[in-house]
Amino acid sequence: MSCHFEEDLTAYVDGELPAARREQVASHLGGCTGCRATEALLRHTVARVAELPDFVPSVDTRRAVLAKLDALPMPWWERLRTLLRPAVLVPSAGLAVAVGLALVVVGPGPEAPEELEDPAVMELAANLELVEDYELLGLDSPEDLEVVASLHELEVAQ
Amino acid sequence: MCARGVRHGETVSTEARAVQRDGVRNFLRVTGLKSTVDVDSDAQAMLKVAAGDRRAFAWLFDRYHASVARFAFRFVGDRERAEELTQDIFVKLYRNAKAYQPTARFKTFLFRVATNHCLNEVRRGEYRVAHTSTEAPDGEETGGVEMAGPDGDRPDQALAGRELEQAVGDALRDMSDRERAAFTMCRFEGMAYRDIAEALEASESAVKSLIHRATLAVARRIEELQAGTVPARSRA
Numbered sequence: 463m464s465c466h467f468e469e470d471l472t473a474y475v476d477g478e479l480p481a482a483r484r485e486q487v488a489s490h491l492g493g494c495t496g497c498r499a500t501e502a503l504l505r506h507t508v509a510r511v512a513e514l515p516d517f518v519p520s521v522d523t524r525r526a527v528l529a530k531l532d533a534l535p536m537p538w539w540e541r542l543r544t545l546l547r548p549a550v551l552v553p554s555a556g557l558a559v560a561v562g563l564a565l566v567v568v569g570p571g572p573e574a575p576e577e578l579e580d581p582a583v584m585e586l587a588a589n590l591e592l593v594e595d596y597e598l599l600g601l602d603s604p605e606d607l608e609v610v611a612s613l614h615e616l617e618v619a620q
Numbered sequence: 621m622c623a624r625g626v627r628h629g630e631t632v633s634t635e636a637r638a639v640q641r642d643g644v645r646n647f648l649r650v651t652g653l654k655s656t657v658d659v660d661s662d663a664q665a666m667l668k669v670a671a672g673d674r675r676a677f678a679w680l681f682d683r684y685h686a687s688v689a690r691f692a693f694r695f696v697g698d699r700e701r702a703e704e705l706t707q708d709i710f711v712k713l714y715r716n717a718k719a720y721q722p723t724a725r726f727k728t729f730l731f732r733v734a735t736n737h738c739l740n741e742v743r744r745g746e747y748r749v750a751h752t753s754t755e756a757p758d759g760e761e762t763g764g765v766e767m768a769g770p771d772g773d774r775p776d777q778a779l780a781g782r783e784l785e786q787a788v789g790d791a792l793r794d795m796s797d798r799e800r801a802a803f804t805m806c807r808f809e810g811m812a813y814r815d816i817a818e819a820l821e822a823s824e825s826a827v828k829s830l831i832h833r834a835t836l837a838v839a840r841r842i843e844e845l846q847a848g849t850v851p852a853r854s855r856a
Contacts, residue, residue, distance in 0.1 A: 472832035476622050476806070478813045507839040511807045514785060519689035523703055524681060527710045531674070534715065 465490075465497050475504045622806035622813075622831075662726035670717040677714055684727070685710065687809055688734050694804040695738045697789055705741065709734045724818070731811070731819040735801050742797060783845055791841040795834050802827050803834035 467490045473479050474487045491498050536544075544550065662683070668676035688709055693702035713733055720729055792800050801820060805811040811819075817827045 469829065469832060472835045473813070473828045476813070476831070478622075478828065503839050503843070504835055507835055507842055508807070510784060510842055511788060511838060513781070514788060515781065517690045517693040517699070517702065519686055519706060520703055523685060523689065523706055524678075527681060527685075527707050528674075528678070530707060530711045531677070531714055534711070 465494055467491075467494065467497050468500060471497060471501050472504055475501060475508060622810050663722040666717060666720045666726050666729075667722060669714060670720060677717075680713075680726075681710055684730055687727075688730065690808055691731070691734055691804050692738060694792060694808055695800060696742065697793060705734075705738060709737050712737060725815065727811075728815045728818045731805060731809075731815075732821070735805075735819055739797050739801070784842070787841040787845040788838055791834075791838040795837055798822070799830045799834040799837075802830040803838070806831050807835075 467487055470479060470483065470487055474484060479487060491501060662680065665676040665680050669680065685706060689702055689706040692705040692709070693699060696702055696705065709730075713730065716733070720726070792803070795803065798820060802816050805816045805819060806813070813824050813827045813831070816831075817824045820827065820830075822830075
């Protein structure tokens with residue numbers, strides 16, 4: 463199979479050669495037994511491959527793909543477009559205006575307890591659960607709290 | 621054009637065919653596209669997908685998923701992996717729909733995505749090319765393939781079919797990735813060399829060589845099978 467036409471034989475069998483080259487190969491085949499044998503082998507192979515059974519994908523594939531699309535995160539421009547829809551934008555703007563007006567009109571008022579303006583109190587309120595734990599353990603002095611905060615260092619020292 | 625032209629919907633099951641038919645009918649009704657499904661309607665549908673249209677995506681999926689699954693199956697030789705790859709390829713297609721230019725034929729674009737995905741997965745080592753798993757070890761069929769034609773029911777013909785499948789599978793496994801991709805698109809999808817070249821980002825001349833070498837490799841395996849010289853472990 464060293465004939466220089468051999469490389470073109472599969473394309474010839476597949477009908478993929480330009481007309482001029484096809485003519486050349488066809489006339490060559492008349493006089494070259496080696497290429498004729500290869501051409502027959504290739505035609506036989508193509509015919510056998512066409513007999514192979516088809517792969518039939520599962521009907522669940524469609525459902526799986528659509529579920530994966532549903533699980534995709536929405537791109538930022540899509541989220542922005544969703545937020546800028548009049549159906550969302552108008553009620554949101556209206557609500558924001560109403561809340562703003564209410565804060566201006568009502569405000570904290572003179573009767574509001576002073577502690578609520580202290581950031582430390584707000585911090586305490588946010589960590590009430592932790593404070594309760596300390597009280598439960600009887601850890602109320604600053605020294606006790608210092609020991610608790612440095613427990614990991616004691617463990618390393620041991 | 622390669623020898624085996626496959627019409628869309630030709631190989632899918634009855635149930636899948638019904639889903640596909642309904643999908644096409646609904647999509648055409650909703651979008652107002654022409655009922656003659658052609659290349660332009662693929663491009664139009666893909667542009668709609670790029671704009672976020674899920675119906676258009678479902679329509680393209682119904683039209684092409686059997687082709688992609690068939691390609692992936694011949695590429696990795698394993699049913700489950702082929703289905704996973706098919707899912708990934710279509711999700712990738714949806715996510716990158718904006719990259720599609722209507723100047724390229726949709727099927728070529730799709731097969732470029734599919735080829736790149738399969739090549740990357742195989743190179744990453746996650747999927748080793750098997751081509752031995754269409755049957756369970758004890759010879760029990762997994763249902764991964766269906767024998768075509770009434771003659772497939774005859775035991776001797778079924779055995780011959782399994783041996784042929786095995787011989788072609790062995791040849792596919794031993795090919796280079798690009799030979800396997802080109803051969804699969806040509807022989808199982810009936811794609812023209814020009815379109816395969818576009819999908820593989822190669823010249824037509826290179827594709828001609830890839831397909832020639834791959835077809836000769838398969839020919840040798842089939843010859844061995846017919847001569848009874850196939851190693852025992854490879855036979856069904």
